[in-house]
Amino acid sequence: MRFPSSAGCTVAIGNAFRSFLRRIYNWCRKPHWLLFEMADSRLIFAEKTFSIRHPIDLVARIDRAYGDGNALALVELKTRRVNQIFESDVIELSAQRVAIQFGTQFRVRQQGYILLQNLVTRRTIAHKV
Structure with missing residues (x-):
């Protein structure tokens, strides 16, 4: 050997x-809130609207989409007094994912991120959903 x-x-x-x-x-x-797993990603889309007709009529405006060459990671920005994610936030990210996947040739990751910025402290926390 x-x-x-x-x-x-x-x-x-x-x-x-x-x-x-x-x-x-x-x-x-x-940016300080960006998760380590997204360190090699760069901003691909910001405040962009996507619309599709198939499989359903859907219009979605994304806050941010970061790409690492393999797939996009969606980031939704929220400003709130409490550090809480709502079902509507996850539904919004899901609609954005469908609109991008069917409206472009980009692959979108299964998980996305919701950034919550506290109105009082201005502290930003990233939540993986």
Whole structure:
């Protein structure tokens, strides 16, 4: 049985560490609320309206859509006094997802994000839904 050389292991570990550091650097440059899993994403759509006729008539205006090259992640912005997500928020994201998937060639992730900004403290919290 042959083991990899220590030089080969060192290079592999170095490359993995450099990739990890690049991801952290990209995340630090993004808005503070952006989740680490979206560190490599960039803004694709902002305040854009999509409409489709098939499978149903639907018009949806999205707040933000971030893409990482594989799929879009939808982000809905809400300003409230309480840190609470409502069913209507999830329904809104779902309608946006359907409108984008059937209205464009983009693939949209199953999960989206709702950003809640507190009216009093201005603190923003991201919720994955």
